[in-house]
Amino acid sequence: MVFGQQLKSVQIESLHYIPAGSCILIVGGGTGWILEEIANLFPSGLEITYIDKSSKMIELSKKRNYQLNTVEFINAPLEDTSLKHDYYNVILTPFFLDCFSQPTFEVVSEKLDKSLNPLGLWLYIDFYLSAQSTFMQKILVKFMYTFFRLASRIEARKLPDIDSYFSTYNVLAKKMYYHNFIQLQVLQKSK
Template identity: 40%
Template sequence: MPNNYDAAAWFYDGLAQLVFGKALINAQRFLVKHISAGKKILIVGGGTGWILEEIAAVCPSGLQLVYVEISAKMLHLSKQRNCGGNEVKFVHAGIGDYQIEQSFDVILTPFLFDNFAETRVRSVFRQLHLSLKPNGLWLLCDFQVEENFAGIWQKIILQTMYWFFGWLCSVETRKLICMDAFFRAENYRLLSEKTFYRGFVISQIYRSTKFSG
C-alpha cells in the first residue's frame, strides 16, 4: 500500500526530532493555536497523534474531530494520546478511500501532500475542499524548496527523504508539489504563514471564501 508509514511508526518522531529538532513540532503548534472551541475538525495524516494532545492543550473540550490515518500502527499510537474532553473519531483509511459524510469548520493537513504525486494531490485537494464549510480554515504545513541559494541544500535533504521513505514506506512520489496554486484557484485567502528550519518548512492558514448553498 503506497504512502503507509507502518514500518516507520516506532521511530518516526525520534528521527524527525533528530533531523529537524523541534521545527516540525513548532510548525504544527503554529497552526493549532488557530483552533477555537466548538469546531468540527478533520485531521488527515496525523502520524503518531501527538498533535491531538497539542489541540487538547488549546481546547480541552468541545471539539469534534475526525482523525484519518492510513497507517494502522500510527493510528494505534494516536489512540493512546490524551485528547482531553474532545470527541475523536479515528478512521483507518487513506484519505482518497474515505467517504467524507460531513462538512468541517477546520481541516488540518500536516505534512500530507508531500507524499502524493500530482494526480493524487489534485483529487485529494478537491475532496477536502468540498468538505470544508464556507469561511472555514485550512491549516497546512509541509516542506518547501525555495528559489534561492537555500534551495540547494533543501533539495538534497528532500531527495534523501524521498529515497528513504520511498524505499521503506512506498511513498509514491519523488517530487514536491507546490500547493499555493491549488488554493489560489479556489480563491482561498491566505491569513497567515510562518517558516521554520531556515525556510524548509512552512505553515499556512487559509480561509475558504466559497459561498454557502
C-alpha cells in the same frame, strides 16, 4: 529525525488559529501527539475526525489523552474514505500532502476542499523549496523522498505545487521557518 521537535513546534503554533468549538479533520496525523497538544488548548468542545492509513499510527493515536474532546478514528487511506460535504471548520494536513504526486495531490485536495465549510480554515504545513533554497535543503528533500519511497512506498518524487490549487483561498497567514524550509499557511476557503 533531522528536524524532530522543530516539525512539532510549527504544528503547535498553528493550533492557535483553531476557533473554539470547531469540528476538525486531521489527515495523516501519525502517532497522534497532536491530539494532546490540541487538548492542552481545548480540553473539551471539539469534534475531531482523525484519519491515518497506518494501523500502527491509529493504535498509538487512540492511546493519547485527548481529554473531553470527541475523536473518531478512521484507519484508511484518505482516497478510500468518504467525507461529509461542507462539514469541517478546520482541516489539518501537516506533512501529509507531500506524500502525493501532483495528480493525486489534486484529487485528495479536492476531496478535502469539498468537506471544508465555506470560510473554513485549512492549516497547511509542509516543506518548501524554491529556486532560492539552499543546496542542502534540496538534497535533504531528495534524500527524504528516496528514503520514504523505499520505506513506505510513497508515490511522490517532489513537493506538490500547492499555489495554483489554493489560488481561490484567502491566505490569512503565511509563515516560513528554518531558513524558509518549512511553511505554514492559514488558508481560508471562500464562500
